[in-house]
Amino acid sequence: MYLFDADSVVVSTATELLRTHHPVSVDDQSCANCGDPAPCEAAVNARQIQAAASLGADSAGGGFA
Numbered sequence: 001m002y003l004f005d006a007d008s009v010v011v012s013t014a015t016e017l018l019r020t021h022h023p024v025s026v027d028d029q030s031c032a033n034c035g036d037p038a039p040c041e042a043a044v045n046a047r048q049i050q051a052a053a054s055l056g057a058d059s060a061g062g063g064f065a
């Protein structure tokens with residue numbers, strides 16, 4: 001059982017957020033997009049959505065172009 005369909009726009013939006021909201025580097029743990037300390041709120045929320053979507057799918061997380 002999962003909360004979001006892995007193909008839903010909610011999940012694809014979360015994936016896009018995670019792609020843009022990530023630490024600048026190992027040495028600079030601030031978000032490259034919004035500048036907040038990583039993980040920023042956007043990244044945390046997106047990660048939670050992905051986790052909720054992948055609870056029922058072992059293969060979640062790959063396949064995005």
Ligand SMILES: [Zn+2]
Pocket residue numbers: 020021022031032033034035036040041042043
């Ligand atoms: Zn951010």
